[in-house]
Structures are given as structure tokens and as C-alpha cells.
Amino acid sequence: MFRTAICVAALLAIAIAFPIEEHHIDYHAPPKYNFEYKVHDPHTHDMKSQWEKRIGDKVVGQYKIVEPDGTVRIVDYTADGHNGFNAVVRREGHAHHPQVSYHGKGGSIYEGVAGGIGIGQQYGQQFGGEYNEIGYGYGGEI
Structure with missing residues (x-):
């Protein structure tokens, strides 16, 4: 010890x-x-x-x-x-912006969609009691 x-x-x-x-x-x-x-x-x-x-x-x-x-x-x-x-x-450096080329014959900006988008107006007779008809659809004007 x-x-x-x-x-x-x-x-x-x-x-x-x-x-x-x-x-x-x-x-x-x-x-x-x-x-x-x-x-x-x-x-x-x-x-x-x-x-x-x-x-x-x-x-x-x-x-x-x-x-x-x-x-x-x-x-x-x-x-x-x-x-x-x-x-x-x-x-x-210098900015380089790509040239934008537009194809087609002008008109609707939605021409790339099949047939385009048509928004047409057909007016009835002014005093014949008929109504104004506005149509919306695909494929051009109505």
C-alpha cells in the first residue's frame, strides 16, 4: 500500500x-x-x-x-x-442582338397556330332590329 x-x-x-x-x-x-x-x-x-x-x-x-x-x-x-x-x-465588348426575321404575309401574330386565330365581326342592319354578332374561333375570320 x-x-x-x-x-x-x-x-x-x-x-x-x-x-x-x-x-x-x-x-x-x-x-x-x-x-x-x-x-x-x-x-x-x-x-x-x-x-x-x-x-x-x-x-x-x-x-x-x-x-x-x-x-x-x-x-x-x-x-x-x-x-x-x-x-x-x-x-x-459590344452588344450582339440577333436579327429578327418575320416569315409569312403579315396579319395576325397568331399565324403560326394551325390556320391562325380569327376574330371577326359581322354587323347586322343598323335599324333592322337585328343584333351585332361577334364570332371567335380558329381558322381565320368568321
Whole structure:
């Protein structure tokens, strides 16, 4: 029993003699991060990218997106506690709009529907006691 007590006391003395090294975590360190991403999908033509970094209370970044007309919109931005959020937007490239071609002989905008949609009016005699008839249907005027 005495031997056990001496062993426990010796182990306790060794444990106290070598202090555990503590790692200090600074909970008040200034925030800091960097990130970026890119998307390039030729199937959907979704093309964009962004990067951003923060050091302390200041954030700077940029994002780019390819617009449907082919131009590239670029936004450079900064944000801080003194100036707030500021963005500078610019475009690069020239807009390309497809030529619209109209087929057919004109008339109803619904001509692509089988036969078109007809909305016709037939007026009865003005003083003959008849009524105005308005017809709706497919296939042209009634």
C-alpha cells in the first residue's frame, strides 16, 4: 500500500513538473478571408466569376458576368466602416442582338397556330332590329 502511494505521488510530481503547453486563441483578431469561384457552362451559356477578400473591416472584390447580349459586366466593389459600400460598374465588348426575321404575309401574330386565330365581326342592319354578332374561333375570320 505504501508502495502504491509513493508511485502515485511520484507520477503526480512528474505531471506537475512538466506544464502543458497552452495554445492561446485570440478571439479579437481582425477577420481575414479570401475566396473566389468561376462558372463556365457552355450548355446554358452561364459564365461568371467572383473574387473577394477581407482584411479587418475592409472588403474588396470583383465579379464578372457574361450578359445575354455578349457583353461582360464587371463590378469592382469595396466596403468599409467609413465609406460604406461602393461599386463601380462597367461593360466590356459590344452588344450582339440577333436579327429578327418575320416569315409569312403579315396579319395576325397568331399565324403560326394551325390556320391562325380569327376574330371577326359581322354587323347586322343598323335599324333592322337585328343584333351585332361577334364570332371567335380558329381558322381565320368568321
